[in-house]
Each structure stands twice: as structure tokens, then as C-alpha cells.
Amino acid sequence: MAMVNRILVIVASLLAVIAVILSFVLFQRRDAFRDRADLAADTVAKITVALDKNSGSPTSAVTFTAADPVSKKSQGTLSWDTFKKSKTDYTNSLAEAVKLAQKVQEQRDFLAQQLADTAGQIGAADEVQVADLRNTAKCKVAAGQVTSLAAAVKARDEAMINTLVTAGKTMGQDMKNTAFTERQQVVGPDGGTAKGEFNHAIPLTEFGSKASGLVARSNDYADTLVQIIEKINAFKNWTADKALIKDEKEYAKATTAMRNDSEDINSRIKQLDIVQAQLSERIIALKAAEEDRDTTKKELTSIKQILKSANEELEKFANGGKVAPANATKLRPDLTGKVKEVSEKYNFVVLDLGSADVVEKTEFLVVRNSKYIGRLQVSKVMNSVSIAEVLPNAPTVQIKVDDTVILPNAEVVK
Secondary structure (H helix, E strand, C coil): CHHHHHHHHHHHHHHHHHHHHHHHHHHHHHHHHHHHHHHHHHHHHHHHHHHHCCCCCCCCCCCCECCCCCCCCCECCCCHHHHHHCHHHHHHHHHHHHHHHHHHHHHHHHHHHHHHHHHHHCCCCCCCCHHHHHCCCCHHHHHHHHHHHHHHHHHHHHHHHHHHHHHHHHCCCCCCCHHHHCEEEEECCCCCEEEEEECCHHHHHHHHHHHHHHHHHHHHHHHHHHHHHHHHCCCCCCCCCHHHCCCCCCHHHHHHHHHHHHHHHHHHHHHHHHHHHHHHHHHHHHHHHHHHHHHHHHHHHHHHHHHHHCHHHHHCCCCCCCCCCCCHHHCCCCCEEEEEEEECCCCEEEECCCCCCCCCCCEEEEEECCEEEEEEEEEEECCCCEEEEECCCCCCCCCCCCCEEECCCCCCCC
């Protein structure tokens, strides 16, 4: 019996030692579990704070403060005391953390999709992928691409707007850059004022109308220039090619050629003005000559009538003698004239000497090539001409138009 008791004492001692050892081990493990739980709770709380940062509506449902060395107690909705007091509150805090993480994920996916859609709208759908925007390792590069594309589109829009404004002013449209950058005021979802679409439709419509008008005028000008070339080509071959007038790239060559052609035409017009002035002078002279001719014709007609009626009187002088003019001393000694007409039938001639030159019965010698060929006596004197009879006893050479007549006492030029 004593042996059994001794064995039991030994077993009990061993069990006590084992219990102490186990208690120590369990105590150490409990501290490790508590430290791990505190670390997990602290991590969840920090993650929640990080996810909720700058959200504008931070959550206070997930909090945790690690135990200090003195009290050995943690605090917050994820602390051990909260867990012991209300597992529901503890679980709800974890659920809030999960919910916040889900919201952030949804927001990330939404923003990624919006950025991808934006890239597609500005013509870069193949450059930015939604998956890259969701990927934490690639999102910065992908988002940077969207930002670069947006900046490029903005620069392009500003350049286009500046060009439109400049072109509009050239066409007479008083337009400012703000006409394309200002946005409409609309009612927002919350009932307040918000900015809507850009006010670009009206200025663009006006710009399009003016551009269409400019194109129409340009076409009209081109058609007119082509017609001018076609019409003037009937008189002068242009160097300008009318086929290039409507060519947007080559029209400058045609207009340059037209300017050169115009200068040539202007030069010719000036020459034509000179010719026209000369022609006008000649027309005036011709009219004067025609008037003189008409006067001469009238006088000649009168002469012929007189000669016809005085035929008998002229014939009686056929054998007459010389009669010296009563006022011969009044004639110029160097007086000469020309035979304008000859009448062989009635034996008289018409001289280009009128009443200012001779008087009736003045005698003339007829010479040709410095040779004496006949003798005349004036029988009738008119304003610009006179009639002279051919006297007998003279050389038998026939008197002709343009023969020269001189006074008998004049020296025959040899």
C-alpha cells in the first residue's frame, strides 16, 4: 500500500509539473495570440483609415489602439474588450471595414472604366485598357497616358479655336475664344446651378455659313477669271492656264501669270490709246479733207455748168491772140499752180489757184519736167480753183493733171 501511495505521489508531482509547464506555455501562447490579434486589428484599422482618407465622409466604425505596457488593455471597436462585451459590435466593425474596401474597389473600377471611356472618346481606345487602370502595378502608367492624351487634346482644341477665331475675323465674324470655352448653365442633380455643354453650336454655325459664303464667292471669282481668259483669248493668247484657276494648290501660278498678262494688256491698251488719239486726229483731218472735197465738187459742178453754157464763147477764142491781164502787176512773180483737171473736148483745164491767187485773163505757161509744153489764159476765177483755156500757137504736147503752171515772166526751173 505504501508503494502505491509513493507511486501516486510521484505521478501527482509529475502531473503538477506538467500542468505548470502547460500553463506557462499556454500563457505564452495567449500573449502571442493576443499580440497577433492586436496586430491584425491595428492593421485593419490602419487600412480602413488609409482607404477612407480624403473621402470627405470618414467612418468612425472601425477603430483600434494597441494595449499600452501599463494597462495591458487595447481600445477601440476592434479591441479584445469590445469582442468580449459584444461580438456583434466587433463583427459589425469588421463588416464596415470590408464594406469600405468594397466601396473603394467599386470606385476604382468605376474610375478605371470612366478613364477608359474618356480615352475612347478622345480617340485613344486602343492605347488605354480598363485592366491596366485596375492593375495596381500599371494604373499609374495607364492614368498618365490618359492625362497626356487629355493635354494633347486640349492643346489641339486651343489651336483649333485660335485658328477658327482668326479665320472668323478674316471673314468678318467678330468672334472670341470664350465663344468656344464657355459652358451652358443648367440645373444640377441637387437642384443647384451646374455647368452643361459648351456654347459652341452658334458660333460654329455662323462660321460655317461665312465659310460657305466665302467658298461660293471664291468659286464665282474663279469662274469670272476663267471667263475673262476665255473671252480675251479671242484676241490674245494668255500665258495663264485657266485649268489651274480652280486648283487649290496650283492657282497661285495662274494668278501670277494673269498679273503678268494684265501688265502686258495694260501696255497694249496704252499703245492703243496713242493709236486712237492719232486716229482721231486723222479722222478730224479726213473730215476736213472731205469737206474741202465736197466744196471742190460743188465748185467743179458749177464750173461744168458754166462751161457747158459758155461753150460757144470758149470756141471763139480758139484762134484768139494774147491778152495781158490788166492787173498782172498785182500777181506774185513766183506764183505757181497745178492742173487739177483737163477737158480735151472743150480745150480747158482747171487750176488749183483761186480768187486769192489770180484774176481773169491771167496767162500761165505750162511746164513738165522743166520743159515748156503749153500756154493758158484764165477765163473764170472761183474761191479755190480757176478755169483756164488752152491757147493756140503752143507745143502740141497734151496737158495732163499735176502739170505745173507759172507766170510768163517767171524762170523755168531746170
